[in-house]
Amino acid sequence: MRLLLPDLSSLTDVRTFVGRARQIEDGGAIRLVGHGPVLVMYAAAMHGGGGPTVLxxxxxxxAEPAEFDATVPLASMADRFARIDRLMAGARPTPKSVGKPIEMPVPPTTATNAGWAGMAPPRTGWAVEGLLPQDVLRSAAKTGIDEVAAGVPSGSGAAAVARLRGIIWGRPLLGDDAPAVPSGVAFAAEAFGFLGRASASADPAQEDAATLHSAGRWWRLSTSRGHVLARSGALGF
Known part of the structure; x- marks a missing residue:
């Protein structure tokens, strides 16, 4: 199966999303869903360990409508990008080729380690809970990343690391008296580049705030660059 993307910049967008997902879990997966004229991409920022599932x-x-739902290994997607690069090697961009649709093959292999892909967040019924400044999210992400790094001794097993991450990223982002959105949404938003780049000269009040929504057990954090979806885990966060 092949997807027809509008142009090279769209392919770069997919490649960037896959690359960021691999930095979190190199052996992970990506879910690709075609809904007519749009492609929806999902990747797990965290799952397992008793903590929240954060996508x-x-x-x-x-460029061409499609209807499909496939969850494939991130490594297989990277192989497809390498093939495209080889095919395009030596091709000099021209004004006509820059905006020309480009085919992206979807790997035929189905990922077997992506139980999170079966957790479908609702498409409708989202209620707006409020706005979150991006500097608050960046600060929460940095704090959690530092705590995970400090709490993982050398040689720790994968299960121990996953449980620690579940505890840290499952804590309420805004405190006990606020909506119980897990801190993991801040990590995912930062790790996938949805918060943009922080600038020392930027006024936090002038930055785009992230919008927080809820629907049942699900939370959604939205910015102009992407969305983070979270659902509470077995630890009860």
């Missing part, structure tokens, strides 16, 4: 979501336009 990054990015929506792109397609």
């Amino acid at each position: 990054a979501m990015r929506v792109l336009a397609l």
